[in-house]
Amino acid sequence: MKTRDRILDVSLELFNAEGEAKQTAVDIANALDMSPGNLYYHFKGKEPIIEALFDRFEEEMQIILGGSHGAVTSIEDNWIFVYIVLEEIYDFRFFYRNVGDMMERYPGLAHRFRKILAMKRQAIDNVLSQLEKRGFVDIDRRLRPALVQQMLSTLTFWLSHDLIEGSDRDGPSLIHDTVLQFMLLVVPYMGEAGADALDGMLERRRDLMKA
Amino acid sequence: MKTRDRILDVSLELFNAEGEAKQTAVDIANALDMSPGNLYYHFKGKEPIIEALFDRFEEEMQIILGGSHGAVTSIEDNWIFVYIVLEEIYDFRFFYRNVGDMMERYPGLAHRFRKILAMKRQAIDNVLSQLEKRGFVDIDRRLRPALVQQMLSTLTFWLSHDLIEGSDRDGPSLIHDTVLQFMLLVVPYMGEAGADALDGMLERRRDLMKA
Numbered sequence: 001m002k003t004r005d006r007i008l009d010v011s012l013e014l015f016n017a018e019g020e021a022k023q024t025a026v027d028i029a030n031a032l033d034m035s036p037g038n039l040y041y042h043f044k045g046k047e048p049i050i051e052a053l054f055d056r057f058e059e060e061m062q063i064i065l066g067g068s069h070g071a072v073t074s075i076e077d078n079w080i081f082v083y084i085v086l087e088e089i090y091d092f093r094f095f096y097r098n099v100g101d102m103m104e105r106y107p108g109l110a111h112r113f114r115k116i117l118a119m120k121r122q123a124i125d126n127v128l129s130q131l132e133k134r135g136f137v138d139i140d141r142r143l144r145p146a147l148v149q150q151m152l153s154t155l156t157f158w159l160s161h162d163l164i165e166g167s168d169r170d171g172p173s174l175i176h177d178t179v180l181q182f183m184l185l186v187v188p189y190m191g192e193a194g195a196d197a198l199d200g201m202l203e204r205r206r207d208l209m210k211a
Numbered sequence: 212m213k214t215r216d217r218i219l220d221v222s223l224e225l226f227n228a229e230g231e232a233k234q235t236a237v238d239i240a241n242a243l244d245m246s247p248g249n250l251y252y253h254f255k256g257k258e259p260i261i262e263a264l265f266d267r268f269e270e271e272m273q274i275i276l277g278g279s280h281g282a283v284t285s286i287e288d289n290w291i292f293v294y295i296v297l298e299e300i301y302d303f304r305f306f307y308r309n310v311g312d313m314m315e316r317y318p319g320l321a322h323r324f325r326k327i328l329a330m331k332r333q334a335i336d337n338v339l340s341q342l343e344k345r346g347f348v349d350i351d352r353r354l355r356p357a358l359v360q361q362m363l364s365t366l367t368f369w370l371s372h373d374l375i376e377g378s379d380r381d382g383p384s385l386i387h388d389t390v391l392q393f394m395l396l397v398v399p400y401m402g403e404a405g406a407d408a409l410d411g412m413l414e415r416r417r418d419l420m421k422a
Contacts, residue, residue: 019315100374101312104230114377142409146395150361156375157368163311164367166325184357188399198353 004042007032008056011049015094020050021101047106054109057092061116064088068123075136075183075197078127079204082182085120085155086175096159117152124151128186137189147185154182173209180205215253218243219267222260226305231261232312258317265320268303272327275299279334286347286394286408289338290415293393296331296366297386307370328367335362339397348400358396365393384420391416 001009010032014023025046029039043049064084089096095113103110125148131137139147158178162169169177183201187194212220221243225234236257240250254260275295300307306324314321336359342348350358369389373380380388394412398405 021315098309098311098315100309100371103375104232104309110377113375117376140398140406140409142413143395143398146392149392150365150396153364153368153372154361157364157371160311160368160371161364164314164324165328166321181357181360184354185361187351187354195351198351202353 007034007039007042007049008052012053012092012094015053016092019097020094021098021105025049050106051108053092054095054112057088057095058112058116060088061085061119065119065123068126073130073134075131075186075200078131078186079179079183079201081127082155082179083175085123086158086178089155089159090171090175093159096156097163099156099160117156120155121148121152124148124155131186136193137186138191139189147189150185151182154178154185176205176208218245218250218253219260219263223264223303223305226264227303230308231305232309232316236260261317262319264303265306265323268299268306269323269327271299272296272330276330276334279337284341284345286342286397286411289342289397290390290394290412292338293366293390294386296334297369297389300366300370301382301386304370307367308374310367310371328363331366332359332363335359335366342397347404348397349402350400358400362393362396365389365396387416387419 007028011023011028014028014031023046025039025043026036028046028049029036032039043052068081095102099113103113128137128139128144128148132139158174158181162174167174180201184198187198187201190197218239222234222239225239225242234257236250236254237247239257239260240247243250254263279292306313310324314324339348339350339355339359343350369385369392373385378385391412395409398409398412401408
């Protein structure tokens with residue numbers, strides 16, 4: 001593995017585990033068992049490391065969210081799609097725990113984070129359009145923007161909400177619970193099929209808990 | 212006005228306008244046109260000021276949220292109730308812009324903030340129960356926890372979401388938009404009355420925009 005990649009992997013692990021705000025370049029060098037001088041040769045401080053990690057996150061999110069065209073043809077597909085998005089966010093969770101704080105301390109990330117928000121909004125819109133086209137849901141067009149906003153907010157603040165509530169769920173449980181939370185938002189728009197779909201979703205969540 | 216109250220009023224204004232993280236006790240003294248020594252006579256630093264402001268916020272929220280028993284007998288009452296809650300949060304908005312960050316920097320506030328979250332959850336539950344009892348809404352009991360969670364999340368992250376999206380709405384517009392966002396969550400559970408209720412809500416929002 002290239003040193004540059006190893007630095008990014010270890011930094012990501014450290015930020016996710018300990019929070020990013022308190023870590024210095026020297027802490028990162030220590031975690032890598034590397035001299036600060038050697039680290040500096042690869043990255044001129046903590047900020048370029050954060051930016052390089054955001055590059056990775058952005059690239060992966062672009063691929064995942066870009067796949068929302070045509071890929072989601074059923075409620076089950078939708079479940080898996082949301083799961084993949086949340087898993088990706090979880091891998092880079094230090095960006096999300098205190099989003100506002102991160103954006104204030106790294107103003108350069110603010111417009112890039114907004115771009116990701118816009119991509120998420122577009123992906124949600126695509127998925128809903130496909131579910132509508134296939135007749136799975138029927139959403140009053142005047143309620144649609146509010147539904148999209150709720151979904152976007154769920155994808156953005158699930159980690160902050162969990163942090164504030166101080167639950168002690170592990171990562172996979174939290175991700176599965178959040179997929180369920182997200183999916184339940186469409187149930188009221190499924191008409192008569194909603195009750196069965198709801199049973200299916202709750203059962204799926206229970207199965208995933210056992211797995 | 213007592214000096215102590217004037218200190219709290221000016222600090223609140225300063226934190227809301229400029230963010231709390233960057234302000235020092237000296238900045239607060241300057242904003243009050245007071246010597247740091249005189250400020251210190253009343254408050255031994257910034258943290259006790261934050262705590263005293265949280266005391267105020269907590270007391271007012273307790274009164275407002277405690278009023279959720281029996282007070283809400285219609286969709287219109289519900290609208291006004293949510294408006295009052297959001298307006299109160301807006302008055303103390305510096306606590307909410309970066310909730311996670313605040314709780315990390317002032318661990319003493321974390322459990323008190325959680326108590327307020329629990330009170331909000333209870334109030335939402337009361338309001339939904341009343342709307343159910345009066346037959347305004349019919350909510351599948353398996354969907355109810357997810358709906359409560361979505362409402363709670365909206366009441367908690369509306370300011371962070373607005374901050375991240377970088378909208379330039381003024382306070383009253385943002386509050387009205389958020390009340391609407393909150394209220395639209397119950398529309399899918401209103402059955403046939405939903406369409407008329409939705410018209411009413413959108414009209415109300417338009418009227419408030421003009422006012």
